[in-house]
Amino acid sequence: MTITLRQYGDTLLTYLRPQRKRALLLCAVILASIAMQVVNPQFVRNFIDGAMAGEPTKTLIGFGIAFLAVSLVNQALTAIAAWQGAHVGWTATNILRSDLARHLLRLEMSFHNNRTPGELIERVDGDITALANFFSQFVVRIAGAAFLILGIIITVTIEDWRMGLAVFLYAAVTIFVLVRMKNVAMSATEREREASAVAYGFVEERLAGIEDIRANGGGPFALRRFQIILRQMLIKSRRAWMRRSTFWFVLITLFTLGDVIALGLGSELYFSGLISIGTIMLFYLYSSMLWEMVDQIIQQMADLQKAGAAIERVGNLMAIEPKMVDGNRSVMPTGPLSVEFDGVTFAYNDRDKILDNVSFKLEKGKVLGLLGRTGSGKTTLTRLLFRLYDPTDGRLLIGGVDPRDTERDLLRKHVAMVTQEVQLFHSTVRDNLTFFNSEIPDSRIFEVIEQLGLRDWFDALPQGLDTELTAGGGGLSAGEAQLLAFTRVFLHDPGLVVLDEPSSRLDPATERLLEGAMNRLLKNRTGIIIAHRLATVARADEIMILDKGRILEYGSREELVADTESRFYELLTKGLEELEEA
Numbered sequence: 001m002t003i004t005l006r007q008y009g010d011t012l013l014t015y016l017r018p019q020r021k022r023a024l025l026l027c028a029v030i031l032a033s034i035a036m037q038v039v040n041p042q043f044v045r046n047f048i049d050g051a052m053a054g055e056p057t058k059t060l061i062g063f064g065i066a067f068l069a070v071s072l073v074n075q076a077l078t079a080i081a082a083w084q085g086a087h088v089g090w091t092a093t094n095i096l097r098s099d100l101a102r103h104l105l106r107l108e109m110s111f112h113n114n115r116t117p118g119e120l121i122e123r124v125d126g127d128i129t130a131l132a133n134f135f136s137q138f139v140v141r142i143a144g145a146a147f148l149i150l151g152i153i154i155t156v157t158i159e160d161w162r163m164g165l166a167v168f169l170y171a172a173v174t175i176f177v178l179v180r181m182k183n184v185a186m187s188a189t190e191r192e193r194e195a196s197a198v199a200y201g202f203v204e205e206r207l208a209g210i211e212d213i214r215a216n217g218g219g220p221f222a223l224r225r226f227q228i229i230l231r232q233m234l235i236k237s238r239r240a241w242m243r244r245s246t247f248w249f250v251l252i253t254l255f256t257l258g259d260v261i262a263l264g265l266g267s268e269l270y271f272s273g274l275i276s277i278g279t280i281m282l283f284y285l286y287s288s289m290l291w292e293m294v295d296q297i298i299q300q301m302a303d304l305q306k307a308g309a310a311i312e313r314v315g316n317l318m319a320i321e322p323k324m325v326d327g328n329r330s331v332m333p334t335g336p337l338s339v340e341f342d343g344v345t346f347a348y349n350d351r352d353k354i355l356d357n358v359s360f361k362l363e364k365g366k367v368l369g370l371l372g373r374t375g376s377g378k379t380t381l382t383r384l385l386f387r388l389y390d391p392t393d394g395r396l397l398i399g400g401v402d403p404r405d406t407e408r409d410l411l412r413k414h415v416a417m418v419t420q421e422v423q424l425f426h427s428t429v430r431d432n433l434t435f436f437n438s439e440i441p442d443s444r445i446f447e448v449i450e451q452l453g454l455r456d457w458f459d460a461l462p463q464g465l466d467t468e469l470t471a472g473g474g475g476l477s478a479g480e481a482q483l484l485a486f487t488r489v490f491l492h493d494p495g496l497v498v499l500d501e502p503s504s505r506l507d508p509a510t511e512r513l514l515e516g517a518m519n520r521l522l523k524n525r526t527g528i529i530i531a532h533r534l535a536t537v538a539r540a541d542e543i544m545i546l547d548k549g550r551i552l553e554y555g556s557r558e559e560l561v562a563d564t565e566s567r568f569y570e571l572l573t574k575g576l577e578e579l580e581e582a
Contacts, residue, residue, distance in 0.1 A: 011311055015092035015135065022091075026084040029077050030144045036074035038151040041285040043067040049278035081144070089135035097128045100314060108324050109388045110348070118204030122197040123317060127310040130193075134307035138300050145293040145300075152286045160275060163283055166261050167290065174254050174294050189309040192240040195233040202229050255291050262287030324390060327405035332414045336364035336526045337399035337495040339385070344394035346380060354380045356549040357394070362542065364399070364495075367527040369540030369557065371568075376546040378530050382498045385415055385528075398496065416494035422481040429458075430465040433488050440491060448490045452517040454483055479510030486517040497521060500530045534571060543568050 016023050047063040101124055104112075112120075149171050157164025206213060206222050213222055266280040339362040346355040355377045362368050372378050383389055384396055387403040396403060403411050424432050434440040442465060449458050457480075461467045489497060499518065519539065521527075531537045543560050545553040545567055553560065553567045560568040 011131075012135070015096050016088065018095065019088055019091055022084060022088055026081060026088055027143070029081045029084060031147065033074055033077040033081060034144060034147045034151055036070050036077065037148055037289065038155055040067060040070045040074070041282050041289075043070070044285060045276075045278035045282040047278070048281055049276045052277060089132050092135040093128050093132040096131065096314070097124055100124055100128065100317065103318055106322050107320060108322060109383070110323075111320065113348075116201035116204055118201035119197045121204070122193075122200040123313065126196055126200070127193060127313050130303075130306045130310040131314070134303060134310075138304060138307065141296050141300050145296050148293050149290060152290055156283065156286055159279060159282065160269060163265055163269065166265055167286070170254070170258055170261055171290065171294075177250060177254070189240045189243075189306055192233075192236045193306075193309050193313060195229075195236045199226075199229050199233050202226060255294065258287050258291050258294075259284075324387065324404075324408070326407045327402075329401065329406040330410065332401060332406060332410055333399040333495070335495055336524060337414060338362060338364040338397070339368075339496065339526065339528070340397040341381075342395045342397070344384070344391045344396055346384065346389065346392045348389075353392075354549050355384075355391075358546075358549070358551055359394075360544060360551065360554050362526065362528070364526050365524065366541040367522055367529065367539060369537030369543045370528055370530050370546065371537070371543065371571075372546035372552075375548075377549040378546055379500075381546070382417065382500075382528060382530065385496065385498060386417070387411055413492070414494050415496045415498070416489040416492045417498040417500070418482065418485045418489055419500045420478075420482075422485040424469055424481060424484065426470055427468070428465060429461060429467045429469065429484065432469060432484055433465075433491060435488070445487070445491065448487055452486060452490060452520050454487065454513065454517060457483060457513060477510070479514065482514055483510075483517065486514070486521055490521060494525065496526045496528070498528045498530070 043063045043066050047060055047067070050060055050063065104120060104124070153164060153168050153171060156167050202225065206226070213219055262284045263280070266275065266283045269275045270277065270280055341358045341360050344355055344358045345353060347353045358377075358381070370378050370381070380389075384391060385398060385403075387408050390404060398411070398415065427436070430442070430445065433445055445465065446455075449455050458464065499521075522539070529536055529540060531540075537543060537557065540557050543553070543555065543557045544551060555566075557568075560566045561572065563569055
């Protein structure tokens with residue numbers, strides 16, 4: 001795919017429009033700087049011609065002072081343009097980065113399952129950073145160079161039409177070559193960015209599994225694979241760099257030609273008595289300036305090709321439409337929520353059914369104990385409740401509402417989950433509890449802490465709510481992380497709570513705290529507990545056992561305990577501590 005000029009323009013206008021005042025100021029500064037650069041060689045010409053004509057020293061000093069003054073003003077304008085350009089560029093790319101991140105978060109889990117976090121980080125950060133140079137440097141320098149070239153052509157033409165024609169032809173040929181070579185390195189640059197994304201993804205995956213890699217002696221293998229990936233990245237980067245460098249090899253001849261035109265034609269006109277020596281210097285200065293502008297355009301065109309590859313890759317991501325569309329219903333029932341599965345079937349692909357014709361109804365305020373071996377469909381069932389996926393077939397109702405008929409954000413305000421692996425962020429305990437919602441007052445947080453019976457534990461934190469947590473909750477035990485998760489959910493105040501048995505494999509003291517917190521959390525709420533131990537389902541009102549995506553058994557816990565033929569009774573009589581062994 002080739003990026004058109006219109007696509008470049010649309011991207012620029014979309015993200016520069018919100019800061020058009022600053023962009024207009026930037027344009028004004030650029031135009032003023034261009035005017036200074038066009039005017040300044042005139043003082044040099046006047047100084048030389050004045051010296052040749054025997055003008056008074058005072059007059060020559062005046063030309064020199066004017067030259068220095070204009071140069072200083074131009075330097076100040078250049079600094080302002082650079083500062084304004086950086087501000088405009090980074091503001092624009094931050095808006096684009098935010099739009100891309102928001103779009104990726106809207107895409108369903110099937111999209112994210114097929115891509116590593118490292119790859120998406122490279123898209124959101126690496127590709128957008130390449131565009132930062134496009135927004136700030138490209139617009140400022142290309143626009144400035146174009147206006148300056150136009151100013152030089154007009155000024156030289158006024159001095160002598162023959163020299164003006166020569167400069168115009170030189171500029172036209174150079175620009176023609178630039179346009180023709182615009183996409184020469186586009187595909188190679190795109191492959192370079194893809195290789196970078198693969199490297200990011202590899203590093204992210206290996207860092208996430210560093211404990212397993214070390215424990216199993218996989219370090220040398222991981223390093224060898226990384227070396228192969230970096231080798232491929234080197235090859236593709238070198239190929240892209242060589243193609244981008246083609247500009248220099250092709251256009252160096254044109255640069256030399258510019259000097260020949262300025263000095264050769266200028267000398268011919270001088271010896272013909274048509275221009276002065278000062279005018280020859282004027283032409284040479286303008287020629288050098290033109291050379292610098294073309295060189296600047298070459299550098300920016302190389303960046304433009306990087307930007308083009310980034311625009312294409314970002315555009316491809318933005319073009320992916322979410323398969324899940326929010327419904328129009330803007331109200332969900334308050335309080336405990338009922339859950340109903342009606343012939344629900346689900347598969348991650350077209351072949352293997354994870355859930356197969358699952359039907360049951362959990363009344364509001366009841367607690368369901370969900371049992372089954374690994375791969376039986378327990379986790380998938382709970383993911384449907386959050387609308388991370390939609391059923392392949394059948395219907396799901398939460399509080400009498402089909403999740404497809406309402407907004408996902410609204411649905412997830414009424415449904416919450418506590419998992420065994422709690423996600424914690426590098427921030428304070430307060431931020432981790434509120435998910436960075438500054439509108440939740442500390443008084444509300446302490447009220448929840450009291451309700452959960454966790455005040456003593458929180459008081460033991462070094463700095464209370466201001467205690468800083470490292471990335472991933474480093475420094476906290478698994479039980480302490482679970483306590484934070486319980487408080488977080490309680491602040492959420494959902495009507496339906498899903499618990500992936502957070503009390504498994506914890507020390508007795510922390511487990512007692514969690515047991516008390518769990519009882520308070522499930523009070524006056526509907527609950528689903530993915531149980532890994534039989535002791536956990538003692539608090540459940542109903543029991544469901546899944547096997548290969550089908551309901552093997554479902555009913556009241558008391559009835560199943562009393563039924564000696566039930567699978568649940570068999571598990572109890574076996575006295576299995578871990579249900580995964582069943």
